[in-house]
Amino acid sequence: MAFHEIRFPDNISRGARGGPERRTQIVGLASGDEERNASWANSRRRYDVSYGIRRADDLDAVVQFFEARNGRLHGFRFKDWGDYKSCRPSESPAATDQLIGTGDGVQTAFQLVKRYTSGAQTWVRSITKPVAGTIRIALGDTPQPSGWTIDPATGVVTIAAAPGSGVTVRAGFEFDVPVRFDSDTLDVTLDIERLGSITSIPLLEIRR
Known part of the structure; x- marks a missing residue:
């Protein structure tokens, strides 16, 4: 697996949805109390970039980007507009x-x-x-x-x-955030105006 030092298109990432994820184990006790333990020391970010697709050209750009990365195989850069400074x-x-x-x-x-x-x-x-x-x-x-x-x-x-x-x-x-596609499939729907859409395009932060 290689990492491609290229950024996902900014005009599409600007409309993405997502953020940090944590993993916590919670055990309920017989007394009604609970114990909480962090499974991860660090958070991991997830995004869905399908929300940023507004035009047919955006859809084409995502398909080309996806194919050039071989789906989930290669990582790439992603600008998280909510946290990039x-x-x-x-x-x-x-x-x-x-x-x-x-x-x-x-x-x-x-x-x-x-x-x-x-x-x-x-x-x-x-x-x-x-x-x-x-x-x-x-x-x-x-x-x-x-x-x-x-x-x-x-x-x-x-x-x-x-x-x-x-x-x-x-x-x-x-x-930028180092990410990869979290699916090897792009489920493209073509509407009657041939604009097209993709229900979900999940990205997952790469942690080393």
């Missing part, structure tokens, strides 16, 4: 948005992450598909226009000179 949706990414590490004088590689915080609880999500040209890096609170590189296929930032001990490494960016 290191900052709030109304803001533009800044170099100080997300803490991705702290220097120790030796480490030079840092994984992009995004933190989701509510109250005292925080979940850290690894970002593996940043969008080239949108990444900003800061050491401490000082933006760094150069002196670093980014691997857009993994989201790993490499600093040319290892940050000193205690120096924070921060980043701002836009990102």
Whole structure:
């Protein structure tokens, strides 16, 4: 299985439906209480992109994209319009948005992450598909226009000179979600005006 570094058409993904999924086991006790255990440490995103098809050309684009990916075989990039920035949706990414590490004088590689915080609880999500040209890096609170590189296929930032001990490494960016089709079939319905429609086109986030 390969991953194709190509993004699903933005004009269709904008109308998609979906979001994060968690897996929790709940056991009811004889006392009426319950025990809850998280089966997954991290969430996984699901989408249905059939809602974004508005024209016959959209349908054609999806069919071509599906065939080029060999159905479920190959992964690809998907823009989740509800969550694609290191900052709030109304803001533009800044170099100080997300803490991705702290220097120790030796480490030079840092994984992009995004933190989701509510109250005292925080979940850290690894970002593996940043969008080239949108990444900003800061050491401490000082933006760094150069002196670093980014691997857009993994989201790993490499600093040319290892940050000193205690120096924070921060980043701002836009990102895509690595997904695959979750069906090997496109059930296309042709109406009398020959516009066509597909009842469901499920996508599933790829977790490594």
